[in-house]
Amino acid sequence: MDSCPEFGKDPRIIKTFLYQILRGIAYCHSHRVLHRDLKPQNLLIDPRTNALKLADFGLARAFGIPVRTFTHEVVTLWYRAPEILLGSRHYSTPVDVWSVGCIFAEMVNQRPLFPGDSEIDELFKIFRILGTPNEDTWPGVTSLPDFKSAFPKWPAKNLATVVPNLESAGIDLLSKMLCMDPSKRITARSALEHEYLKDIGFV
Template sequence: MDQYEKVEKIGEGTYGVVYKARDRVTNETIALKKIRLEQEDEGVPSTAIREISLLKEMQHVNIVRLQDVVHSEKRLYLVFEYLDLDLKKHMDTCPEIYKDPRLVKSFLYQILRGISYCHSHRVLHRDLKPQNLLIDRRTNSLKLADFGLARAFGIPVRTFTHEVVTLWYRAPEILLGSHHYSTPVDIWSVGCIFAEMVNHRPLFPGDSEIDEVFKIFR
């Protein structure tokens, strides 16, 4: 870990803390995700193994790049390229996004390109939400991040857990308890994100699973 110097904490992911950091060798700014390994006998969390294995395989302009993996004592660090904000922060701090159809169209196109690449490589993201879409504010390039809940899928579609996807972006089939689902759950999430970019508010802001179902079907 001597190669990387933490600068500041910038958030929490599915299972760890994310820091803005500096590579002492290249002086490059990077994002450092620290994964806690609390139980020695339990090893590395399955979510971390899943994210590492998937991101090592997937190389795409609209998917965040995993640059390095460092195991240090009771910590596992994932080293990512650094992007300075996410879509949620961008929508909160830059209201003009709602008035710029070209920017909304560009973001939607990039989300769809990224998720199309995932699906073509038989990967469901399963946790698409504005907080997991990272943006480079200089170029307005967008990248999918946080693959901790992602799953590889085959044919036929396997049985999965239904406890995935943040509530507001969760597809009806998952809310209704289905354990057999596929790529449409990601497309549903994309549709909810698109509506939020256009309308300046979440499409289905339910406060419980049953409330979410009522908001979708009313």
Template sequence: MMEGNGRGRKVVINIASEGPKGSSPKEAEALNPKQNCQGAPNKTSTESGAVTTNRMDQYEKVEKIGEGTYGVVYKARDRITNETIALKKIRLEQEDEGVPSTAIREISLLKEMQHGNIVRLQDVVHSEKRLYLVFEYLDLDLKKHMDSCPEFGKDPRIIKTFLYQILRGIAYCHSHRVLHRDLKPQNLLIDPRTKALKLADFGLARAFGIPVRTFTHEVVTLWYRAPEILLGSRHYSTPVDVWSVGCIFAEMVNQRPLFPGDSEIDELFKIFRILGTPNEDTWPGVTSLPDFKSAFPKWPTKNLATVVPNLESAGIDLLSVKAVYVGLNISPIPDDHKMLCMDPSKRITARSALEHEYLKDIGFVP
């Protein structure tokens, strides 16, 4: 479940793979919601034991709390446990065609993802033409938190704590061959009591594609999208998430987005103006990507310390090549291996980033 298969320009139900190797036709049929109609059992199981159900009467909608990338999100109550949960109604491009069995299989497998920094998928509720995902409920996200705390960027301890938790959750998912592909502050949820941070919507891009517009036709943000995706690469992997985290890291420090582009070309140019226009020397193979143009303006690389001025030198070293080591005994990682390295093959991994000097003194993490 690791490589991407394009940029997801259309809002479609689209699975990149055919599911687990060795899946039999009977297993696929068992996951097909169209088989779960009159007289059928209320539950189906995947080979791995993840269970889906078509019984919506277990959940009572309390209120609509927003529109996400993939559909409408409701605050709801589990009638059995009385637990407050988040209910995501997935938007389907062709509702008359029902819910593809491959999408059900992909999502059901995500129920196995159990980690303290991942929002837990508790249930998959489906009928012939509807699909709901049941998650644990958290009503605060990183964007809301930054907007409500103007002094947030001046507290390096909380920034380090949040960054560490983001990387820890991503490293776990990547170790299970699951990508996010659409990380942004809005889907990093926070428990205001403990300051525990949890990643939401992991794996949904693989099951449903990355839409160009949200359920309410709002354009999906490009601000955290990796350059290889923007340049049309059809074979991308875990580095796309690390790029997004680098952008979010800089935003936490600056209290404003690092690359706030309003179109794909504008997003690319905002990246190039700071990190330099890539070429075959800095990123072998870049000129062969579908959307790379030889006519792109040739911008030089800026020192990121001037772009994120409030970030200490060790943090700059984690982000980008141009680091300044003043009064620090740091053995920097190789110049190319940073979060905002444009060449994805040389971008640092989430696991390696957790071991970086910048995060050595974070202390207790929820």
């Protein structure tokens, strides 16, 4: 996807790509596989047909119920879910949905949403936009290994001001994909049914 810089100028193509990413991830999740390293570099696009394929399953892992304990060091920093950044070793499919949300915003803005240069910088870039989480917004967050009570307390911004070129239905879907509490984050399958993707047409 890195080699297709023009696609962000056409909202229909963004919608088509997002649908294909979500469909691929929903398929993985239905077969109990986490990708865990979703980023633009791992999305292969055929410029003739706009067909998209997920690539590089090097970090992929099978998962079961209950969620398994996985390594901390997964997902390129800019697309890494906050539960991983905060040290959770028990995570599941929501980490992939978070990554897709970051890619979605990047397709629209034509630049990364959370371009952190360290784990703490990444967290703070997320907090500055989505607000610093607390027990009200994310029950259990203060018990995660790397959560600090001294974290700055940033208020959440309106996502429509952060991704200004995205229509209201897209903002709604993005907000559900970038929900900090993974237990409340939309699933890939539910995202496919969202209003934003109702008029999907391949271009």
